[in-house]
Amino acid sequence: MGEQPIYTTRAHVFQIDPSTKKNWVPASKQAVTVSYFYDSTRNSYRIISVDGTKVIINSTITANMMFTKTSQKFGQWADSRANTVFGLGFTSEQQLSKFAEKFQEVKEAAKMAREKSQDKVDIRSTRIDLNNDTFDFKQDSGPASPGSKQASSFNGTDDEKIFKVGPEMLLMKTEHESAAEQSSSSRKWEAELQSLREKNSILVEDLHQSSTKMDVWKKQVSACKEESDALRQKIAQLEYQYQEAGQEQQRNAELSVRVQQLEAELRDKEQEVENLRKQAEIIPQLMAECDNITSKLQVTESRKVELESRMDVLHVDVEDSRQKQSGVKAELKKLTEVLDAKIEELHDFRHGLSRLGADN
Missing domain, CATH: 2.30.29.30 (Pleckstrin-homology domain (PH domain)/Phosphotyrosine-binding domain (PTB))
Structure with missing residues (x-):
């Protein structure tokens, strides 16, 4: 697996x-x-x-x-x-x-x-x-003879064994030692061969595991690539959103500048309305002065008529001057009404400007 x-x-x-x-x-x-x-x-x-x-x-x-x-x-x-x-x-x-x-x-x-x-x-x-x-x-136990086995079991030391046995036994012992050495060397070679086989099997298993790991790593690499592609798309979306946010900030800045301009215009209009109010307050004084001048003119004209006409016509002229004065008063009254209407229009204009500033 x-x-x-x-x-x-x-x-x-x-x-x-x-x-x-x-x-x-x-x-x-x-x-x-x-x-x-x-x-x-x-x-x-x-x-x-x-x-x-x-x-x-x-x-x-x-x-x-x-x-x-x-x-x-x-x-x-x-x-x-x-x-x-x-x-x-x-x-x-x-x-x-x-x-x-x-x-x-x-x-x-x-x-x-x-x-x-x-x-x-x-x-x-x-x-x-x-x-x-x-x-x-x-x-x-295989190659030895019963006599040699008994000798190795019951006779004392190795020197005593060599001293008691003959030349044939020594030659047999030498052949036995060479066979034992050959068997030990063969066992070593077999052990090394077995270890090499085990190493070979381990290497085969490692190779199989490495191929399996390579498949797993390839899958992980493909998953990482897909994840990196998704992250790149997300980064692109975030950059686009950031650009849109920058454009929105620019629009907000332009709107704030426009609002400031409208506020300045509103202040100018209010100043104009205030000037018109002051001028409207001066109008009654001008009317009074006009009345005074008119009366003086009438007196002057009456005096001139009195000097130029007869004393009998004086009363008629005075009556005529009174009628003229009443006409002038009527005209002044009309002018006052027109001024009042203009003042009302100015008030309405100021309220409209105030509402326009509040909406902005």
């Missing part, structure tokens, strides 16, 4: 600065996918993260690793095989807690897998020892 993802999240990836061993160096420009992978063939767990085509995390989890929360949204762990310290920055505290819980679960699973593998290795080594003991026993 190869490696399969069992948990995936997104985070900002950091690595410790190898020169200072204190500062964090960002391994990705943005949040990337971080996944737990389980290898069923090796019974191992790994944390893998890919940024584009670059592998930024490839950490095999062991039972001795420890994930530490250094803040509410940041955690780290040390990888002795990679000789570095990885750090992950999450967008929320819940994501960090979930990742830490998963790390603890994977760590316990790796610990149990290690214990099982050690038990299997112990059992296998015990079987190999037993097989080697059986093989040595056959090699020792």
Whole structure:
């Protein structure tokens, strides 16, 4: 089956600065996918993260690793095989807690897998020892004769054995030693051949796993490309919205300038209305002066008529002057009414300007 993802999240990836061993160096420009992978063939767990085509995390989890929360949204762990310290920055505290819980679960699973593998290795080594003991026993008991076996069992030291046996026994012993050496060398070659076969099988498995990983990475790369395309489209939309916002701000600025111009025009109109009011207040004085001048003219004319006409016509002239004065008063009254109408129109014009300013 190869490696399969069992948990995936997104985070900002950091690595410790190898020169200072204190500062964090960002391994990705943005949040990337971080996944737990389980290898069923090796019974191992790994944390893998890919940024584009670059592998930024490839950490095999062991039972001795420890994930530490250094803040509410940041955690780290040390990888002795990679000789570095990885750090992950999450967008929320819940994501960090979930990742830490998963790390603890994977760590316990790796610990149990290690214990099982050690038990299997112990059992296998015990079987190999037993097989080697059986093989040595056959090699020792096969070629020897009953007499030599009894001699090796009951006669004292090796020197005493060599002294008591004859030349034929020494020659037989030399042949037995050469055969034992050949059998030991053959066993070594068989062991090396077996180890090479095991290495070859491991390499084949690694090749299969690497091809599987390449497929997974290709899928992740295609997903990252799709995500980057979506982000580019979103950036284009945001830029278009930003341009529209700038145009709207420009329109608002133009409207504010127009409002200021209208307010200035309104102030000018109010000043004109105030001037007209002052002029309207002066009109009664002008009318009074006009009345005085008219009366003086009438007196002057009457005097002239009195001097030029007879005394009898004086009363008629006075009556005529009175009638003329009444006509002038009527005309002045009409003029006053016209002025009042103009003043009312000015008031209406001012109210209209006030409403126009309020609407703006």
